[in-house]
Structure formats: C-alpha cells, structure tokens
Amino acid sequence: MDKLSEIFMMQTAFDDELIERRHLESITMEEWMQKETIALIAELMEMLSEVNYKWWKNPKEINMDAVKEELVDVLHFFVSMCHKAGMDADELHARYLEKNKENFDRQHGRSKKPGYEVLD
Numbered sequence: 714m715d716k717l718s719e720i721f722m723m724q725t726a727f728d729d730e731l732i733e734r735r736h737l738e739s740i741t742m743e744e745w746m747q748k749e750t751i752a753l754i755a756e757l758m759e760m761l762s763e764v765n766y767k768w769w770k771n772p773k774e775i776n777m778d779a780v781k782e783e784l785v786d787v788l789h790f791f792v793s794m795c796h797k798a799g800m801d802a803d804e805l806h807a808r809y810l811e812k813n814k815e816n817f818d819r820q821h822g823r824s825k826k827p828g829y830e831v832l833d
Contacts, residue, residue: 718802724792745797753790759783 714722732738740748760783765772795805819829 715802717806720788720792721796721802721805724789725796727789728793728796742797746794749790749794749797753787753794756783756786756790760787 732740760780763780763783764775795801800808815824815826818824819826820831822830
C-alpha cells in the first residue's frame with residue numbers, strides 16, 4: 714500500500730469510529746462538508762498564527778514543528794472531505810496529475826483557458 718492510500722485508509726477508519734462513538738450518523742454529506750471546511754479553515758488559521766503574519770507585531774522565532782503539526786491537522790480534514798465526497802487516494806492522485814499539467818500549461822500559454830499566459 715502506498716503512503717497516500719494508507720493515509721486515506723487511516724482517516725476513513727477514524728471518521729467511521731468518530732461517527733459511531735459520537736452518534737453522528739444523521740449528519741448529511743453536505744453538513745459534514747460545511748463543518749469540515751470550517752475546521753480546515755480554523756487549522757489553517759492556527760498554522761498562520763505560527764508564521765508571523767501580523768506585520769504590526771514583533772516577529773517571534775518560527776516553530777517549524779508546530780507548523781508541521783498544523784499542516785498534518787489540515788491534511789486530516791482534507792482527506793476526510795475527500796472521503797466524504799467519494800474520492801479515494803487513486804482518484805485524488807489522478808485529478809492532481811491532471812490539474813498539475815493544466816497549471817503548467819496555463820503558465821506556458823498552452824491552456825484553452827485564457828488569462829494565464831505570461832506577458833512580456
């Protein structure tokens with residue numbers, strides 16, 4: 714099993730146990746996505762607090778371990794959202810490859826979508 718598939722499997726197991734232990738069976742997919750989007754944003758804000766975004770304040774030394782921990786929290790919610798949307802690790806990987814190619818095509822003027830080409 715590859716690492717991404719293992720992450721998906723572990724997150725699915727956690728989500729399933731959470732739903733059962735907390736009696737959350739009645740929450741719809743739409744409600745889950747709303748709640749997890751809010752949680753994901755909250756984790757991103759926690760990460761942002763670790764990297765001196767307040768330009769009006771004296772900077773503190775960045776704790777990279779704390780930054781990495783927040784990024785893992787973000788991954789937990791992101792993978793959970795993928796699972797709730799019916800996307801497994803293989804589909805995420807395939808869609809990532811497709812989008813990455815499109816992003817490069819946009820930067821090199823090869824995309825059908827206008828407005829991304831670099832102007833000299």
